[in-house]
Amino acid sequence: xxxxxxxxxxxxxxxxxxxxxxxxxxxxxxxxxxxxxxxxxxxxxxxxxxxxxxxxxxxxxxxxxxxxxxxxxxxxxxxxxxxxxxxxxxxxxxxxxxxxxxxxxxxxxxxxxxxxxxxxxxxxxxxxxxxxxxxxxxxxxxxxxxxxxxxxxxxxxxxxxxxxxxxxxxxxxxxxxxxxxxxxxxxxxxxxxxxxxxxxxxxxxxxxxxxxxxxxxxxxxxxxxxxxxxxxxxxxxxxxxxxxxxxxxxxxxxxxxxxxxxxxxxxxxxxxxxxxxxxxxxxxxxxxxxxxxxxxxxxxxxxxxxxxxxxxxxxxxxxxxxxxxxxxxxxxxxxxxxxxxxxxxxxxxxxxxxxxxxxxxxxxxxxxxxxxxxxxxxxxxxxxxxxxxxxxxxxxxxxxxxxxxxxxxxxxxxxxxxxxxxxxxxxxxxxxxx
Amino acid sequence: xxxxxxxxxxxxxxxxxxxxxxxxxxxxxxxxxxxxxxxxxxxxxxxxxxxxxxxxxxxxxxxxxxxxxxxxxxxxxxxxxxxxxxxxxxxxxxxxxxxxxxxxxxxxxxxxxxxxxxxxxxxxxxxxxxxxxxxxxxxxxxxxxxxxxxxxxxxxxxxxxxxxxxxxxxxxxxxxxxxxxxxxxxxxxxxxxxxxxx
Amino acid sequence: xxxxxxxxxxxxxxxxxxxxxxxxxxxxxxxxxxxxxxxxxxxxxxxxxxxxxxxxxxxxxxxxxxxxxxxxxxxxxxxxxxxxxxxxxxxxxxxxxxxxxxxxxxxxxxxxxxxxxxxxxxxxxxxxxxxxxxxxxxxxxxxxxxxxxxxxxxxxxxxxxxxxxxxxxxxxxxxxxxxxxxxxxxxxxxxxxxxxxxxxxxxxxxxxxxxxxxxxxxxxxxxxxxxxxxxxxxxxxxxxxxxxxxxxxxxxxxxxxxxxxxxxxxxxxxxxxxxxxxxxxxxxxxxxxxxxxxxxxxxxxxxxxxxxxxxx
Ligand code: NA
Ligand code: NA
Numbered sequence: 046x047x048x049x050x051x052x053x054x055x056x057x058x059x060x061x062x063x064x065x066x067x068x069x070x071x072x073x074x075x076x077x078x079x080x081x082x083x084x085x086x087x088x089x090x091x092x093x094x095x096x097x098x099x100x101x102x103x104x105x106x107x108x109x110x111x112x113x114x115x116x117x118x119x120x121x122x123x124x125x126x127x128x129x130x131x132x133x134x135x136x137x138x139x140x141x142x143x144x145x146x147x148x149x150x151x152x153x154x155x156x157x158x159x160x161x162x163x164x165x166x167x168x169x170x171x172x173x174x175x176x177x178x179x180x181x182x183x184x185x186x187x188x189x190x191x192x193x194x195x196x197x198x199x200x201x202x203x204x205x206x207x208x209x210x211x212x213x214x215x216x217x218x219x220x221x222x223x224x225x226x227x228x229x230x231x232x233x234x235x236x237x238x239x240x241x242x243x244x245x246x247x248x249x250x251x252x253x254x255x256x257x258x259x260x261x262x263x264x265x266x267x268x269x270x271x272x273x274x275x276x277x278x279x280x281x282x283x284x285x286x287x288x289x290x291x292x293x294x295x296x297x298x299x300x301x302x303x304x305x306x307x308x309x310x311x312x313x314x315x316x317x318x319x320x321x322x323x324x325x326x327x328x329x330x331x332x333x334x335x336x337x338x339x340x341x342x343x344x345x346x347x348x349x350x351x352x353x354x355x356x357x358x359x360x361x362x363x364x365x366x367x368x369x370x371x372x373x374x375x376x377x378x379x380x381x382x383x384x385x386x387x388x389x390x391x392x393x394x395x396x397x398x399x400x401x402x403x404x405x406x407x408x409x410x411x412x413x414x415x416x417x418x419x420x421x422x423x424x425x426x427x428x429x430x431x432x433x434x435x436x437x438x439x440x441x442x443x444x445x446x447x448x449x450x451x452x453x454x455x456x457x458x459x460x461x462x463x464x465x466x467x468x469x470x471x472x473x474x475x476x477x478x479x
Numbered sequence: 480x481x482x483x484x485x486x487x488x489x490x491x492x493x494x495x496x497x498x499x500x501x502x503x504x505x506x507x508x509x510x511x512x513x514x515x516x517x518x519x520x521x522x523x524x525x526x527x528x529x530x531x532x533x534x535x536x537x538x539x540x541x542x543x544x545x546x547x548x549x550x551x552x553x554x555x556x557x558x559x560x561x562x563x564x565x566x567x568x569x570x571x572x573x574x575x576x577x578x579x580x581x582x583x584x585x586x587x588x589x590x591x592x593x594x595x596x597x598x599x600x601x602x603x604x605x606x607x608x609x610x611x612x613x614x615x616x617x618x619x620x621x622x623x624x625x626x627x628x629x630x631x632x633x634x635x636x637x638x639x640x641x642x643x644x645x646x647x648x649x650x651x652x653x654x655x656x657x658x659x660x661x662x663x664x665x666x667x668x669x670x671x672x673x674x675x676x677x
Numbered sequence: 678x679x680x681x682x683x684x685x686x687x688x689x690x691x692x693x694x695x696x697x698x699x700x701x702x703x704x705x706x707x708x709x710x711x712x713x714x715x716x717x718x719x720x721x722x723x724x725x726x727x728x729x730x731x732x733x734x735x736x737x738x739x740x741x742x743x744x745x746x747x748x749x750x751x752x753x754x755x756x757x758x759x760x761x762x763x764x765x766x767x768x769x770x771x772x773x774x775x776x777x778x779x780x781x782x783x784x785x786x787x788x789x790x791x792x793x794x795x796x797x798x799x800x801x802x803x804x805x806x807x808x809x810x811x812x813x814x815x816x817x818x819x820x821x822x823x824x825x826x827x828x829x830x831x832x833x834x835x836x837x838x839x840x841x842x843x844x845x846x847x848x849x850x851x852x853x854x855x856x857x858x859x860x861x862x863x864x865x866x867x868x869x870x871x872x873x874x875x876x877x878x879x880x881x882x883x884x885x886x887x888x889x890x891x892x893x894x895x896x897x898x899x900x901x902x903x904x905x906x907x908x909x910x911x912x913x914x915x916x917x918x919x920x921x922x923x924x925x926x927x928x929x930x931x932x933x934x935x936x937x938x939x940x941x942x943x944x945x946x947x948x949x950x951x952x953x954x955x956x957x958x959x960x961x962x963x964x965x966x967x968x969x970x971x972x973x974x975x976x977x978x979x980x981x982x983x984x985x986x987x988x989x
Contacts, residue, residue, distance in 0.1 A: 062609075066590040066602065068583045071610040078613075093620040094738040099724035100617070101624075101647065104567035107559040107843060110537055113569060117534060210845045215689045215720055219870040220848045289853030290549050292846040298541035320531070327530045328582035331573035334566065335583075345724040349683060351716055392720045396690035428586075438584045445588065548855070552820060552838035556829055559843045634751040636728065638826040643751070 048355035051084045055347065055384065058083075059428050069434060070332070073339035077346040084350045095345060103341035104334065107294065108207060111166050112337075113330035114297035118304050119170035120322035125308050127274045128174045132182070134271030136257070137264035144246035144253055147184050147192065148239055149175050154196035155235045158203035160282045160296050164387075164424050165333050168197030168432045172439045185252035187450040188245060190440060192238055194432045194447065195454030198421035201387065202231040205286065205293035208387055208420055212413045215395050222476040223413050229471055230414055230461060237457050274311065278303055329438065336434055337386070343429075344389035353381065357397040367405040371415075371466060374398060378419040384429050387420025411465070414472045418462050425451045425458075512666050519663030522656045523575030529649075530573035537565045557639045564646035571653025575660040604668050611661040618658050621651040680713045680904070682896075686743040687727045690719040693864060693919075693926055694888050697797040698743050701890065701915040708907045715741075727888075734893050735790040741892040743797070747825060753785050754968040758975065760884045761964060762831045762957035763950065768923045771798055771885030777978045781971050782889070791891040794908070795916035800862040800927045801882040805875040807857045809940060812949060821858030822847055827960045828860055828883065834956045844869075851875060863930040863941075872937050879942040881950065890915075 058079045062072035074096075081087045081095070122128050132146060139145040153171040161167045172193050179189045201208045204224035213220035246252050281303040285291040291299050308314045347353065360373050381390050395416075402412050424432040427448045436447045465471050544558045555561075577583050585606070593599045629644040684702070688694045695717075702715035725733050728748035733739050749756035758778055765771040775796055786793055804810060806819070816837045823829045823839040832839040837858075842850055850856045851874035859871055863878055890912070900908065931941050965972045 063586045064589055065606060066585050066587055067606045067609055068578075068585045070583070071613050072585075074613055074617075075609065091737055093616070093623075094733065094736040095724075096617065097620040097624050098729045098733055098738060101567065101650070102724060102726055102729055104570055104650065105563035105646070107563040107566065108845065109566045109570075110541070110562045113534055113566070114538060114541075117538075205849055207845060210848060213848075214844075214869050215691075217689075217691060217868045217870075219873060221852060221870065221873055285545075286849070287853055289850060289855030291545050292842060292855065293849050294843065294846050295541050295545055298538050299545070301538050302542055323531045323534055324527060324576075325582075327527060327534055327569060327573040328577040328580045331530070331570050331577040332582050332584060334570040335574065338570070341724050344722075348718055348723045354716065389722075393718075393722045396695075396717075396719050434584055438582065443588060443591070444584075444586055548840050552818065554829075554840040556826070556841050558841070631752070636748045636750040636757075636825065638829065640751065 048352055048359065051350050051352055051355075054084050055080050055350075055352075059384070063428055070335035070339040073336065073343050073429070077339070077343040080343075080346045081349060085346070087349075095349075096342060099342050099345045100338055104338045108163075109334055109337065111161060111163055111294065111297040112169070112333055113326055114301050115161060115166040115170045116173070116330050116333075117323055117326035118297065118300045119173035120326050121301075121304050121308065121319065123173050123177075124318045124322055125313050126311075127278075127304075127308070128178060130271040131174065131275050132178050134268040134275075137260040137268040140256060140260050143243040144188075144239075145256070146179060146182060147188055147242050147246065147253060149179070150189060150192040151196045151235050151238045151242070154193070154199050155203065155231070156279055158199040158201075158231065160205075160279065160286065160300065161200050162205045162207040162293050164198045164200045164421065165337070165431050165435060166297070167200035168193060168424075168435045169329065169333065169439070171197065172436065176439050183254045186440075187446075188242060188252055190436055190442070190447055191450035191452070191454045192242060194425050194436055194451035195238055195458060196235060197432050197435075198424045198458075199231050199234060201417050201421055202227045202234070202414070204228070205296075206417070208391065208417055209413065211388060212391055212395070212416060215391070216399055216409050216413060218409045218413060222410050225475045225478070226410050226414050226472045227417060229475055230418070230465055233464070233471065234458060234461050237461060238454060241453065241457055274307055278307060332438055333431075333435065336431070340386045340429060340431075341389065344385050344393065347385065347389075348393055353393045354397060356381075357394060357401075361397075361401060367407070368466075370401065370405050371407070374402070375419070375462065378416070379422060379426070382419060382423025383426045385423065386429070386431060387417075387423050390420060390423065391416055408469065408473060410476055411469050411472045414465065415462065418458065418465075422455060422458055422462075425455045509670070512670050515666060516663050519575070519660045520579070523579055523660050526572040526574070526653055526656045527576030530569045530576070533565045533569045533572070537562055537569070540565075557637055560635060560637050560639065560641070564641070564649070568646060568649035568653065571650045572656070574653055575656040578657065578660055578664075600668060600671075604665060607661055607665045607668065611658060611665060614654055614658040614661055618651065618654040621647065621654055625651050679711075680900070682713070682715045682740045683718060683723065684715050684741050684743065685718045685721070685723045685725045685730065685733070685739055687721045687725070687730075687745060688719065689868070690717070692868065693799060693923070694743055694745075694797055695719050697795075697888075697915060697919045698890070700918055701795065701911055704911040704914055705908065708911055709904070713904065713907065731789050731791075731891075734891050737893050737895060739893075740896040741794065741890060743888050743890040745886065745888050747886055750825075752789075754964060755781055755785050755971065757827070757964060758968075758972075759886045760825065760827065761961055762827055762883055763954040764961070764979075765801075765885045766882045766950070767801070768798055768885065768920065768927075771801075771887070772920050773982055774885075774975075774979050775887060777982070778975045781975060786889075786891055787894070790894045792894060792897055794890040794892050794912040795919065797888045797890065797916065797919035798923045799886045799888070800864045800923065800930065801880065801885045802860055802862045803878055803880045803882065805859040805861065805866050805871050806877045806879070807875050809877045809942070810879050812946070819858050820856045821860060822850070822856050823860050827957075827964075830960055831883075831953070831957045832860070834959075835953060847871070848874075863927060863934060867930055867934055867937075872934060872939050876939045877942070878934060878939060879945055881945050881953065 058076040062075045078092055081092045135146060135149060139148060153175060154167055157167050157171050204227060209223045210220055213223050282296050282300045285299045286293055286296050356377055360377060365373060403409060424430055427433060433444055433447050437444045540561055544555050547553050590602060593602055625644045625647045633643045634640040635643060686694055686698055698717055705713050727745040730742040730744040731749050731752060734742050746756040747760040765774050783793060816835045819837040821837055821839055822842050823832055829839045847859060848869060859875060860883060934941055
């Protein structure tokens, strides 16, 4: 029960600091410091030592570089006519589809997930390009924001994925198989999201603007040519990864270079655009990265408080049947996911939950995909949800509104978790071919 | 070009600061506050410019690494190290600018709800001061690390043997700039409000 | 009173080092009758990496930690001793090298406000490759991943094209064909499934690195005599267990690899290894210059022991 009072203090501090309106990254730091002092009884000098070590270590992780670079790429695209062309080009092709351009978030994030291994980079980059454009065209705000929160998290599930590599090493399972295993569930989520958008738009046509009328083949051809730049861009970055020229961590720099070259080839390159985009990218990524760093410090505090270990012990002591165990673990991860980021969750709990789950007869590859889905859900749950923070910054709407918009998409992902639990073949089917 | 753009922002912000400060307070205090605002803006703008240059450096270094590896079968051997330092430095150096740009997000639920001007201002001031305490604390602990690593001569374990105090002091500088920016914002808020200024 | 410690380790619970730590905490709990308990934080779960842990223990951020020492080379060059290229060729030699150097390690650790509990070896690193490496010729132009300044230097001299990649980038690069070889131990490679891309492993025994578990001196001095004796006993048993275990662990990993269809070259041609060792001499000389007198002492004492063993 001590673990529950510990969690209570964390929650209380979170509500207090974030609720009073302190900037999110600072609030998370304060929660971590407060919890170290109150829950773990640490002297302030020890708190300081932990703070500086974890801050420096997590801030200087080179994988973080994908965030500022992809955001810069998104800002450049946003400020040039690549993004206008994207929407102009897509319009005639989605005329027949209920919800029309509302599907760009789902489609865009699914494609972008194939070049980016992080959710933050995916959501921020795709969101920068689509959010204003969709709002201008009078598409329903909550569907646009919610689908972005949901689909933006696909960066983890569709390879390349940092979380899967970490899981693969910790659980000693094939990373190649994990990558393959993530593809089908990822596409399934994208499909479910699109179907949901269509159903909502059929039920209530006011969610999307009036159709621009019939389109002919000429419009479609014009659309295809408008889409060329973005296809070339994605093709170049994907090509650089899958030909082995660039590593997934380097893909963002390739993306920036390709974008600049493309803009130059289109004759639209202006130094001022690059600079404005750069300043904005640096500011936005300072926001994202300081929150990531603060989350690392917070997860260190939670580690010192032994909360994950104690919770799992609690679950273990109940001697549950396999599916009840799985359900309890899902609840456990959903709760932790409210406070922690995905990678921390896996690193902290895997040594304890993996033996439990293997013993209960589940496949470790399947469990890897299950955990990645749990991480993705964590990006959508308040108070600490990275996609919510990024969307708040993109749209300027309060986090409560963003979280409400994300909620249906959260539920749909939970539905997919249930589906893969009942039909594990969805995950394991493709791994047979590796 | 970039520098010019940054300075210009600082300059125009300075003028609004002076106007804001003129709302209340004695002339001497007003001048002091305006001067401090100006210092904070300049520092934040400078941090932003350096962060932006680092962004360009990171992109170039990664592209250079890719070219070296695929065309010449060699490497700079320090990519993850230098990019790691760069990301840390960029993040913290840009913090002051991100703050004045309004890029840092917060949960504004309570701030929107509290209508009383005095209470609202007190709440905003509380947020700034709490964050300033945090920034001050972190500046202090990073100062201790930087000075200790400088004295000990600790280097990285790579081919480059980078003295660790150098990249760490960029983070320290960023934290210090952020701290100054917060103090300036607090002063501005206090100066605006005759009730809490006296 | 009863004592509860948090112990970080950068490596997974299932790794050799994770296993060693759990042996230590189990023995400690048994010996102390549950009076001293340890909560493990594997996989860097507290946010510390090995390179952070010397200061983390010294400053008291954690009471004790199990630390891979090679990344501490920037704090004191002595920590690079065990990762010097081709100095040792099997766990016995590694053990002897470490024993010779132990007093020097104690001096350095004390300067960082901590003391040694136990040492725990890794399996020697070897070469994972797509094609079998028959001789030194097959190194020519081999694109391979090395892990530190020294290994980069040595393999560049040998004619290979070493690149440094972060651990997470290795598998994507292997699968895309960006690299054809990886320098790491059999155990580490299997845990990341390198065998799916590079099914050949040559036990060139490039180096035999160790982890050191250390405890903060204030924490140590704060224990009573009986507790100190218990901790020391558990630590000694753990070191003995870890060093005795390593040969079996390696043999087991080899069998695992072969069961997965790998070809494992357990012995490499001695002439070839000698040639590699000659390539490595400048690296060792440079290290000696950096570390000074104590390095000369260690290597002399170690080499005397080696030649003595060979003449017997
Ligand atoms: Na991805
Ligand atoms: Na969350």
